[in-house]
Amino acid sequence: MCGIVGYLGPSNPVPLIIESLRCLEYRGYDSAGIALLDDAQQLHVVKSAGKLQNLVDRLAAEGNVAPRGDGSNAVTTLFSAPNTQAASTTNGHTHLGMGHIRWATHGAANDVNAHPHMGTERQIAVVHNGIIENYYTLRQQLQAEGRTPVSETDTECIVQLLESNWAAKGRLETGSLEAFRKTVIETLGQLQGAFALVIMHRQFPETLWVVRRQAPLVIGIKDITNHASNKPAFGGEFVVASDTVAVIPHTNRIVFLKDDEVAELSTAGLRLMTQDGTVITPVIETVDASPLQIDKKGFRHFMLKEIHEQPDVIRQSLSGRLQHPEDPIQLFGASVDITALKAVDRLVVIGCGTSLNAGLVGKYAIEDLVGIPVSVESAGEYRYRRPIITPNTLVVAISQSGETADTLEAVRQTAKLGAKVLTITNREDSSLARESDYVLPVRAGIEVSVCATKSFTAQVVVLTLLAIQLAEMHESTPTACLQALKTELVRLPALLDSYLASDALGKIQEVAKTFSGFPNMLFIARGMNYPVALEGALKLKEISYIHAEGYSGSELKHGPIAMLDNTMPVMSILTPGTVFDKMVSNCQEAAARDARMIAVSSVEPLAENVASLFEAIIPLPACDEVLSPMLTSVPLQLFAYYIAEHLGKDVDQPRNLAKSVTVE
Ligand code: F6R
Numbered sequence: 242m243c244g245i246v247g248y249l250g251p252s253n254p255v256p257l258i259i260e261s262l263r264c265l266e267y268r269g270y271d272s273a274g275i276a277l278l279d280d281a282q283q284l285h286v287v288k289s290a291g292k293l294q295n296l297v298d299r300l301a302a303e304g305n306v307a308p309r310g311d312g313s314n315a316v317t318t319l320f321s322a323p324n325t326q327a328a329s330t331t332n333g334h335t336h337l338g339m340g341h342i343r344w345a346t347h348g349a350a351n352d353v354n355a356h357p358h359m360g361t362e363r364q365i366a367v368v369h370n371g372i373i374e375n376y377y378t379l380r381q382q383l384q385a386e387g388r389t390p391v392s393e394t395d396t397e398c399i400v401q402l403l404e405s406n407w408a409a410k411g412r413l414e415t416g417s418l419e420a421f422r423k424t425v426i427e428t429l430g431q432l433q434g435a436f437a438l439v440i441m442h443r444q445f446p447e448t449l450w451v452v453r454r455q456a457p458l459v460i461g462i463k464d465i466t467n468h469a470s471n472k473p474a475f476g477g478e479f480v481v482a483s484d485t486v487a488v489i490p491h492t493n494r495i496v497f498l499k500d501d502e503v504a505e506l507s508t509a510g511l512r513l514m515t516q517d518g519t520v521i522t523p524v525i526e527t528v529d530a531s532p533l534q535i536d537k538k539g540f541r542h543f544m545l546k547e548i549h550e551q552p553d554v555i556r557q558s559l560s561g562r563l564q565h566p567e568d569p570i571q572l573f574g575a576s577v578d579i580t581a582l583k584a585v586d587r588l589v590v591i592g593c594g595t596s597l598n599a600g601l602v603g604k605y606a607i608e609d610l611v612g613i614p615v616s617v618e619s620a621g622e623y624r625y626r627r628p629i630i631t632p633n634t635l636v637v638a639i640s641q642s643g644e645t646a647d648t649l650e651a652v653r654q655t656a657k658l659g660a661k662v663l664t665i666t667n668r669e670d671s672s673l674a675r676e677s678d679y680v681l682p683v684r685a686g687i688e689v690s691v692c693a694t695k696s697f698t699a700q701v702v703v704l705t706l707l708a709i710q711l712a713e714m715h716e717s718t719p720t721a722c723l724q725a726l727k728t729e730l731v732r733l734p735a736l737l738d739s740y741l742a743s744d745a746l747g748k749i750q751e752v753a754k755t756f757s758g759f760p761n762m763l764f765i766a767r768g769m770n771y772p773v774a775l776e777g778a779l780k781l782k783e784i785s786y787i788h789a790e791g792y793s794g795s796e797l798k799h800g801p802i803a804m805l806d807n808t809m810p811v812m813s814i815l816t817p818g819t820v821f822d823k824m825v826s827n828c829q830e831a832a833a834r835d836a837r838m839i840a841v842s843s844v845e846p847l848a849e850n851v852a853s854l855f856e857a858i859i860p861l862p863a864c865d866e867v868l869s870p871m872l873t874s875v876p877l878q879l880f881a882y883y884i885a886e887h888l889g890k891d892v893d894q895p896r897n898l899a900k901s902v903t904v905e
Contacts, residue, residue, distance in 0.1 A: 242456075242646075242903040243356075243370035244268035246340040246487060247439035249449045249506050250463065250478030254338035255300070261480065261487040262293055262340045263535075267689060267900035268370075268483060269344030272355035275300070276366040277338040282443045284366050288355035292894070293342060335447045335508050339439045341368040344899040347376065348393025358397045360404030361388045364443055367403070369396040370483055371436035371456040372904045379431070399438065403428050407442075416444055422505060425450050426518050429503065435646060435904060437498075439481055448507040451481050453498040456903050457644050457672055460496040460504055461488030462511070462525060479506045484644075484901070485670050486687070489530050496523045497675065528670060535689060542892045544690035544784070548878050549741055552734040554695045555871065557684040558702040559730065566727040570710040572681055572703070579679075581661050583714050585635040588615040589660075591623055591651045592639035593902065595693040595779060596700060600639050601772035602870045603704030609867060610712040610723070620647035621905065630658040637707075638664045641688060641696040642901040643671020650905075652676070665703050667696050681707070690893045691900045692783050694878045697776060701871055705730065708867075729865045736862050737872065745860050749876055752839060752857045753883030756810050757785070763801060764791040764877070765831070766814035767824045773814060773870045777877030784885035784895045794827030805834035812880070813855075814873050815842040818866035828854050841876045843869070 244265025248254045258275055273296035274288030287303065289295040341356035348354040357366045373379070376395035383390070383401045390397045407424045421442055435455035442448070451458060463478040480491045488495060496511070498504060502521070505512040513523040540546035562572050573579050588607060590600035597619055604615040624647060630636070636655045640648045643666040652662050652673065664677040667685045674680045683699035709726060712718040756762070762781060766774035775791035782789050792801055794813070805811070811831045815824055821844070832838050832854040840847075840855045843863040852858065859876050885892050 242268055242344045242899050242901055244342045244483045244487070245368045245370050245437060245439055245458070245481070246483075247337075247368075247449050247451060247481035247506075248339070248479070249335065249337045249447070249508075250480075251335065252478070254336045257480070257491070258338055258340035259293070259297060259300075260490065261482055262342050264487040264490070265342055265483055266293055266894075267691060268903075269342050269899045270894050271345045271350035272343045272352070273341065274343075274355045274357050274368075275338060275340045276357035276359075276368070276441060277336075278441065278443060278446050282446055284359060284363055284441065284443050286357050286359060286366060288352055288357070290351045290355060337441060337446065337449055339366065339368045339441060339449075346372055346904060347395045354392045354394050356394075356396060358392060358394065358400045360400045362404050362408075364407065365400050365403050366441045367396060367400040368439050369399060369436055370458075370903060371454070372434045373398055373432055373436065374434035375432070376434075395434075399428070399432065399436070402431060403440065418445055418448060421445060422450075423518070425452070425503060426514070426516060429454075429516055437483060448505060449479070449481070451498065451504045451506065453502055454500050455646065455650070457483050458498045459483075459485050459488055460498065460506070460511070461485075461492040462494045462496065463492040477510065479511070481506070483903075485528055485530060489528065493528045493530065494525050495528050496525055497670075530670070541886070542690065542882070544692055544694060544878075544882055544892050547688055547690055547695045548875065548882065550686065551695050551698050551875065552737040552741065554685045554699050555702055555734045555737065557686075558699045559706070559734075560684075562706055563727055563730060566724045566731065569713045570706050570727070572706055572710050573679065577679065582635065582711065584633045585711070586613055586633045587631060588613065588635050588637055589628075589630070589655065590615060590617045590637045590639065591620045591648055591655075592617075593620050593645050593647055595697045595776060596639040596641060596645075596648070598772045598776040598779065599697050599700035599704060600637070601775070602701050602769065603637070603639075603708065605769045605772070606705050606708040606867055607711065610708045610718045611715055612717045613711075613715070618651070620645065620651040624651040624654060628655050628658060628660075630655055630660045634660055636660045636662045638662060638673055638677065639666075639700055639704075640664070640671070640673050641667045641683075641685075641693055641700070643668040643673035644901050644903050645673075646903050646905050649673055649676070665700055665707075667699070688900070691895055691898050692780060692881075692892070694780075697874060698871055701874075705868065705871075726865055726867060729868055733864065733868060733871060736864065737875065740862055740872070740875065745876070746879065748857075749859055749879045750883045752859060753880050754887050755857070756837070756839065757884045757887045759808065759810050759837070760788060761804070761808075762787060762789040762810045762812060763797075763804070763836075764789060764812045764814075765794045765797060765824075765827060766791075766873075767794045767820040767827070768818065769866055769870055770814045770816060770873050773873045773877065774812075776874055777812060777814075777881070780878055780881035781884065783898065784881055784892050785888055785890055786896070787884065794824050797827055798830060802830065802834060805831055805836040807835040807837060810837040810839060812877070813838065813840045815840050815844055815847070815851075816861075816866060816869045816873060817844055817863060818869070825851050841873055843872070
C-alpha cells in the first residue's frame with residue numbers, strides 16, 4: 242500500500258532511494274517517483290507510471306536531476322554508480338531526497354498521479370502512504386484560494402495545504418525553521434485519515450520532516466554522533482522508510498515512529514515531537530535482521546520458490562516449540578507469563594484474506610482439541626461492530642505483514658476493552674506485534690510474491706501448535722491423541738518434501754493446462770478443509786483473474802448448484818475423516834449436474850464409483866485430518882500457479898494488489 246523513503250545525509254541519494262524502493266516494491270507497483278533538491282535549491286521530481294524499473298529507465302534516460310553539490314549536474318552519473326558507497330559524494334554537502342512507489346487509491350495509475358507531489362509554488366514536496374479522508378473538502382477550499390490541483394490524488398491536498406498555511410501566516414517572509422515546523426504541525430491538525438509522510442521544503446535544504454498516523458514509518462539512524470539513546474537530539478544520517486527491510490541495508494538502529502509523532506531530521510539531529518509540538522525522547526532500538534535476500538534461487542517465479550520452501554518453513558515453525566511428542570508444546574519463551582492463557586474460555590480470531598482463511602483452519606483445530614468457542618472475524622467488518630469481549634476472551638490477530646490497517650485497528654479496539662491480544666505474524670518488528678501482549682512469529686522468512694503461500698502454511702502450523710498447547714493446558718483432549726498428532730506433525734515436512742519432488746507436480750501442471758481456459762471455477766470441501774477451498778479459490782482469482790469461489794460442499798445445494806453445467810469446473814478436496822462420505826455425496830450431486838469434476842485426494846485407492854466421478858484426480862499423501870490443511874493447500878497453490886503461468890500472467894505482482902494493505 243504505497244512505500245515511502247526519505248534520505249538525509251552525505252551520500253548520493255539517488256541509488257540509495259532506488260534500492261530502498263526496490264525493497265518496498267511488494268507494497269505497490271502502480272508508479273514510482275523520486276524528489277531531490279539541487280544546488281540552486283530547486284525541487285526536482287522525476288516519476289513514472291508502472292513498475293519501479295520504468296522510473297529507473299527514465300532516470301537513466303533523462304539525467305535531469307542533480308543533487309546538491311554534484312559537479313556533474315546529471316543524475317545518470319549518480320545513478321549508474323554501482324553502489325551507494327561508491328556513489329557517495331565527499332564534498333561535504335548534505336543531500337536529501339524522497340522516493341515513493343504507489344498503490345493507487347485516488348486517481349488512475351499514471352505519471353501525473355504518481356508521487357512525489359509538489360504545491361503550486363513548487364516550494365514543498367511530499368510523499369504519502371495512506372488515505373486523506375477529508376481530501377475533497379480540502380481540495381475545494383484550496384481551489385477557492387486559487388491553488389489548482391494537477392492530479393486527482395488526495396496527497397496533493399497535503400502539499401497544497403502546507404504551501405497555503407506557509408503563505409497565509411506570513412512565514413514565507415520570516416523563513417525560519419521553527420515557523421515551518423509550526424506549519425507542519427498545524428497542517429497535520431487539518432488532515433483526517435491515515436498517513437505516513439515525508440516532507441521537504443526548498444528553503445530548508447538540510448531538513449526533512451516525517452510524520453506517522455495509522456500508517457507504518459521507521460527512521461533508520463546511521464552514523465550517530467551521540468550514541469546515547471535517551472538524549473532528545475543527535476546528529477546523523479537518516480534513512481526513513483515504510484518498512485525496516487528498506488532501512489536494514491544501511492543501519493540496524495531504528496526509531497519506530499508511533500501514531501501522531503512528528504520527527505524533524507537534520508544535520509543537527511533528530512527532534513521528535515508529539516502532534517502538538519511537545520519534544521519527546523526518541524527510543525532507538527537495535528533491530529536484529531539481515532538485509533533482504535531477493536533471489537529466485539533458480540525458480541521461474543518467487544511464488545513457485547516459496548511453495549517449494551514450505552517443508553523448511555514448517556520445520557522452522559516447529560523448531561524449539563515441538564521438541565518431542567511426549568513433551569508439552571512450548572510456543573512461548575520462558576520469560577513470557579502465560580497464566581492468563583490457562584483461563585481462556587473463548588477466542589476471537591481476527592484477520593483478512595489469506596490470514597482470515599488460516600484463522601478459519603485454526604477455529605476447526607481449536608474447537609476440536611480445546612472445546613472452547615472460536616469466532617473468526619474479518620477485520621474490516623469487525624472494527625465497525627460492537628466487539629464482545631468477556632473477561633477470559635483471547636483475541637488472536639493473524640497477519641503476515643503485521644501492518645494490515647483493518648486488523649491493526651480491530652485489535653486496538655479489543656485491547657481498549659481489556660482483551661489480551663496474541664499476534665501470529667511473519668514480522669516481529671511490525672506494528673501489530675509491537676502492540677500485542679503475546680507474539681508468535683510464524684518464521685516463514687520473507688515472502689516476496691504478493692500471493693501468500695508459505696506464510697499461510699506457517700500460520701496454520703502455529704495455530705495448530707496453539708490448539709495443542711491450549712488442549713494440554715486445559716486437559717481437554719486425551720494425551721495419547723495429542724501425542725499422535727505431534728508425531729505426525731514432525732513427519733509433515735518430510736512428507737511434503739517428497740510430494741514436491743514427486744510426479745504429482747507434472748499431473749497438477751497437466752490438469753492446470755486443461756482447465757486454464759474456463760472463466761469460472763468452484764472449489765468445494767468440508768470440515769477442516771473448507772477453509773482450504775476458500776483459500777484455493779482466492780489463490781486462483783488473485784493470480785489468474787479467473788473467477789473462482791470456495792464453498793462448503795454442504796452449501797452447494799443452497800444456491801451455487803444452480804451455476805453447475807458442463808462449463809463449470811468443480812475442484813473438490815477429498816481427505817479421509819469424519820466428513821469423507823458427506824463430501825462424496827456432494828461431489829455426486831455436482832457430477833449429476835454435468836459439472837467438470839476435479840479432485841485433490843489423499844484417499845488411495847478411491848473406490849471405483851467415487852473415482853469415476855472425476856475427470857482428473859490429483860494425488861496427495863494422507864495424514865491426520867486435523868493436520869491435512871497443511872498438505873491439501875499445496876496442490877491448490879500449484880494449480881493456481883500453473884494456470885497463471887500458462888496464461889502468461891504476472892504471477893508475483895498480480896494487477897491491483899499489494900502485499901501490505903495499510904489502508905482501510
Ligand atoms: C492473498 C493475500 C492477502 C493477505 C491479506 C492480509 O494471497 O496475501 O489476502 O492475506 O491482505 O494480509 P496480512 O496477512 O499481511 O494481514
